[in-house]
Amino acid sequence: MAYFRSETQRPDFVKLEEEILELWDSEDTFERSVNQRKGGKKFVFIEGPPTANGLPHPGHILTRVVKDLVLRYRTMQGYYVERKAGWDTHGLPVEIEVEKNLRINTKGEIENYGIEKFNKKCKDSVFRYEKEWVNATKRVGFWIDMDSPYITFDNKYIESVWWSLKEIWKKGLLYKGHKVVPYCPRCETTLSSHEVAQGYRDVEDPSIYVKFKLKQPDTYLLAWTTTPWTLLGNIALAVHPENRYVKVRVKARTKEEDLILAESRLDVLESEYEIIEGYTGSDLADLEYERLFDFATIEGGDSQKVVTADFVTLEEGTGVVHIAPAFGEDDYGLCRDKKLGFSQPVNAEGRFTSEVPPLEGMFVKDADRPIIEMLDQRGILYKEERYSHSYPFCWRCGSPLLYYARESWFIAMKSLRDNLIANNEKINWYPAYLKHGRFGNFIDNIEDWALSRERFWGTPLNIWICANCGKEFCVGSVKELKARAKNSVSSDLHRPYIDDVVFECDDCGGEMRRVDDVIDCWYDSGAAPFAQWHYPFEKDAFERNFPADFITEAIDQTRGWFYSLLAISTTIFDTAPYLNVLSLGHILDEKGVKMSKSKGNVVDITSTLDKEGADALRWYFFTAGPLSDDVRFTEKGILEKQKKFLNTLWNSYFFFVTYAVIDEFNPNEKKIPMEKRNAMDRWIISRLNTLTKEVIDSIERFEIHVAARKMEEFVINDLSNWYIRRSRRRFWIVEADFDKDSAYITLFEVLVSLCKLLAPFVPFVTEHIYQKLVRGVSDDVLESVHLCDYPSPEESFIDTELEDSMALTSKLVEAGRRARADAGIKIRQPLKEVVVVCSDKKRKNVERLVGVLKDELNVNEVRFEDDAFVAADAYKQVEVDDDTALFLDTYLDKGLIEEGLVRDLVRRLQGMRKDLDLEYTAKIRIMYEGDAEVKEAIDRFSDYIRTETLAESIEEGKPSESGDKIYEKDWKIGKKEVHLAIKQ
RNA sequence: GGGCUCGUAGCUUAGCCUGGUUGGAGCGCUCGGCUGAUAACCGAGAGGUCUGGAGUUCAAAUCUCCGCGGGCCCA
Known part of the structure; x- marks a missing residue:
């Protein structure tokens, strides 16, 4: 009885894989592979949750198979590796999808449509492609528990997120400030950086040189701007502390006046000038100037003075930069650091407010012209030019975006910078250069985390503020929410239900209402280490699974998930949430360009899986190059x-x-x-x-x-x-x-x-x-290879000397073949001997494998000699390496020629067997015709021929009959003609 | 615009950290050979300004700097 089943020679890998998937399904192989390791050492993994509102693309597949590889490997090594799937479900991209479907654009339209209905649509939309994700995940063999995944919109998940925010709030790290964000005034929406990046266009804008009057007669600082409308929000002028600045005297319309600008930017001046004085930028610091427009109120600090800033460049403009904290991120940060004031004369629609009567209600971009005219009339416009640059526009409606300070809640990450750096030290980064490179640099210069979003579909920010006295309260659990609420609490923690929940102020008895915002969905996913286990409301699972041993995602997550995990873990636990992180490269198309929907070069991975199968795809990814490379x-x-x-x-x-x-x-x-x-x-x-x-x-x-x-x-x-x-x-x-x-x-x-x-x-x-x-x-074996232990090397079976010997033998074989090729003698022709000239040590090594050498080179003898060997003429010499040479005896006697002829005959007969597609064990009978030498050779070697070809007989002559059972062919071997026939 | 990263034969790549024999492979191509597991294999050959330039050095694919191109992140 046979113990093995015969197998097909050409497998259909796709079909095979589908059968294996069914096998795993029916035998719960995945679950068993995990559970049988229970009690063993733990290996903790966190799934970076994908968003299922789009189809999985090749990059997702790569991360999925890499995760799978590592987790299967650890499991086979005996680790207990739980694998909980996760879904990222909140955020602006989801809202945008829904807006598109509803054909609406603005927040106002969403409010009119109804937040309740809108959020319901969002919730439905996030699992639109769940089936495709689940299928693709299974199909490529990624073993992960998709039956009980964590979902960021679940109440339990939100409750954990709230708990963590309350911890941060209690530490005094959650505060309200302003954030300058790209903002579409038409859609009344801030845009994510990804959306902004889509909308850059080259445009021409006015660029003007404005004279800011110092508090000395006829002396001005000359500043340059491409956004005249922002001048209404001017608070300061910035110079570079180390640059050279000069005061020059120029002729104005009627009189002479003095202008201050960077020495290296003097060529912006249009008239003759005379240098009066020179300074460094820091000499100019704290100089005060007269306000350009005396309209908007300025709150919270000084204004109209010169400050120094490193971001001032001398590549364009005058080296004197107009600073408006409401309209620029650098500007805002600078004013905050220098404790300067703030002024916001523009409303949410991008129109000037009543604080600016001459321009009230005017859209800011339309105000450029009147502002320039006002400056000109007052004689403080030095000159006007046109300026080409790339500027972001709203990808939806095409409006120019405004950089615009909005109220926002922040986590004070800057104050935790040293903790972030220390915790990063505990992490192994692959590739290592990320640790102190891209990631290290990022946290060295970390800014506070702008947490809030003025949107609808997200984890509601759990802060309530008293309308009367301004007292804040942060809710940390559902229990607390219910205890504080004056009215009933919905079972859904999302907007709009949560918006209706009001508290009574402890201090003044006033009504406390929740702030309108939701939070950044990066916070959601960054909370996964504990929120996926509903910590601290349920404790065990989290405590077993923190910190993680391993996470992996693509390189773009460096400042995304890799950071948000570390940031949250640092604020709450002051430790690293993961110990090893593997950053993967991206998938490019065959020309080396990134795949994107707009370019239409995204490969459909399902067609690959249907044609070549998952193993081929996986093996391609794993062998292509370092995983960190594209x-x-x-x-x-x-x-x-x-x-x-x-x-x-x-x-x-x-x-x-x-x-x-x-x-x-x-x-x-x-x-x-x-x-x-x-x-x-x-x-x-x-x-x-x-x-x-x-x-x-x-x-x-x-x-x-x-x-x-x-x-x-x-x-x-x-x-x-x-x-x-x-x-x-x-x-x-x-x-x-x-x-x-x-x-x-x-x-x-x-x-x-x-x-x-x-x-x-x-x-x-x-x-x-x-x-x-x-x-x-x-019998009595494990049912799956994935239930087995991973092999470990058996040292006693490793014989490096033998491996070296084989390597040398293989080199000798190559050399021998070269010698044959040089001499024009084919390998099928047996030769008498080969002589190897080498050291004693090598000789000993090769001697144990001499049979291999004889066989491969088809020689009857292998002889070893030392340097003194002198070869006869018939020997063909080739070099093997520095101290090894090989000599092939090319002399053919009658016996060798006969042997060669027989080998040729056998080769032809085997070919004929193959032509007939005979079973390997099928017997045949042979008939032949040829000259006397052929007959002599066949007679001498008939045993050999019969053994090799499984022939029962070998006879001279032609078959008398013909038909299916007889296969005949004429051959030319060298110069001889031979007729061969096979009878089955 | 800034930071990080990659760039080696037509294609996929090794070597680079730690400078030093004529820069290795595989696919494809040409020629020859071998073949009863293999759309396989073996031998020979053509094909490389190691992205361009400069520098350091006795010596640079390798180290440094400046460009060019791809990628990512940030502006």
Whole structure:
């Protein structure tokens, strides 16, 4: 009885994968792989939650298979690896999708439509592509628990987020300030940076040089701006502290006047000038000037003075920069740092308020012209030009965006800078340069986190303020909310329900109402380490799972999720929330350009999965290069992986099964100790164990591509093209044989180990092979390769000397083939001998593998000599390396020629067998016609020919009949003509 | 505009950290060979201004600086 089932030679990998998916489903293999490790060491992973309101693209697939690889690997190593899926569900992108569908644009329109209905639509929309995500996730083999995922819009999740915000609030780190944001005055919406980036266009704007009068007669600071309307909000003028500035005397319309500007910007002056004085920027600090427009009220500090700022450049303008904190982020930050005042003469629609009577109600961009005219009339416009630059416009409606200070809530991250830096030190970054590079630089210069969003669909900001006395209160739980509420509390914590909840002020008895804002959805996902477990309302799961051992996402998350996790964890727990972070590159199209919807070059991953399958795709990603590098996506590349690697692996397995079936080989009955196996066997086992070591080392360093490439080389070169090719004949022996058993048991062991090694990388084909090789054959074994332990190297099986010997032998084989090619003698022609001239040490190494050398070079003898060897004329010499040379005896005697002829005949006969597609074990009868030399050779070697071709007889002559059972062919071998016939 | 990162044969890439034999592979191409697991394999060959330039050095793909191009983040 056969122990193995025969196998198809050309697998349909896609079908195979679908069958494996069904197997895993029906046997709960994933759940069991996790649960059987319960009680073992923990390996904690956090899923960075994707948003399911768009289809998964190739980049998502990459992160999913990398996560899967690492988690399967750790699981097989015995770790208990829980894997909770997560969904990111809040935020502006979701709202924008819904707005598009409703064909509305502005906040006003949303309010008219109804926040309740709007948020319901948002909630429905976030799982629009859930099915596609779940399918893709399963299809590529990412094992993660999608049945009980964390969802950021869940009440429990929100409650945990509220708890954390209250912790921050209690520490006094949550405060209200202003944030300058890109703002569309028409849509009345702030835009995310991603949206802003979409809308840059080159435009021409007025650029004006304005004279700010100092408190000395006829002396002015000359400033430059491309947004005249912002002059109404001017608070200060900035100069660079170290730059050179000069006072120059110029002729104005009627009189002379003095202007101050940067020395290197003097060429902006249009008239003759005379330099009066020079200063550095810091000399100018604190100079006071007269207010340009005396309209808007200024609150909260000084104004109309010169300050220094490092961001002032000398590439354009005058080196004197007009500062309006309401309209520029740098400006706002500078005024805050220098404790200057603030003025906001523009309303939410981008129109001047009643504080500016001459311009009241006018849209700011339309006010540029009247403002320039006003300045000109007052004689303080030095000159006007046009200026081309790129400026952001609203991607929806095309309005120019305004940078605009809005009230906003902040987390005081700047005050925690040292803690962030210290906690970052606890994290291993892959690649390492991110730690002190991009990420380190970012937190070195960290700014406070603008947390609030004036929007609808998000976690409501849990702060209530007393309308009467201004007292703040932050709610930290649902229980607290209910306890404080004067009215009933909805079971849904979202807007608009939460907006109706009012408290009574402890201090004055006034009515406390919630601020209108929701929070940044980056805070939601950054809270995942605890919010996914509903901490602290439920404690166990979080305490087991913090901090995480591992997270991975693409490089763009450096300032996104990687940061928000660290920021929140630092404010609340003052520790790092993850210990290892692997940053991945992006997927580019085949030209090396990023994939984007607008370019239309996004590859449809499902078609790849339907054609080449998940293993080929995974293997392509894992071998393409360092995971931290961008990778070009080409279908050709994936197909090549399937052909080269998967097919070779398959064929190695197929070869084994084919002969194991014929021989009824049973691995359970044969135990052959390593020392009794031949050198070839010990070599491949040694290589396998060396490989195991290298693979583990590489995975531990997250050098996934190194591990994968080493395995690929092993499969193709060592196993398939060397071990199996060299060992083939051992499997062909018909009768029971010790050496044959050694070969079987060795190949079997290698294949099974290899499956385990490869299982985290290509989980489908390895599972299939395991099922056929192990599960179907032996009782009492684990039901899945993914339930097995990951191999660990068996040091006693590693024989580096033997590996070196084989490497040298292989070099000698190559050299011998070169010599044959030089001499024009084909390999099929046997030769008398080859002489190897080398050191004693090498000789000893090669001697144990001399059979391999003889076989590969088709020579009858291998002889070793020292340097003194002098070759006869017939010897062809080739160099092997520095101290090794090889001499091939090219002399052919009659016997050798006959042998060669016979080899040629056998080769033709084997070809004919293949033409007939005969079973490997089918017997044949041979008839031939040829000259006397052919007959003589065949007579002499007839035993050999019959063994090789499984012939029962070999006769001279032509078959008398013809038909299906007879196959005849004329051959030309060298100069001889031979007729061959095969009878079945 | 700023920061970070990548750029090696037609394509995919090793080597770069720690400078030093004629810069290795694979795919594709040409020629020859081999072939009863393999759309495989083996040998020879063509194909490289190692993105451009400058510098450091006895010596640079490798270290430094300045460009160019791709990518990411931020303005």
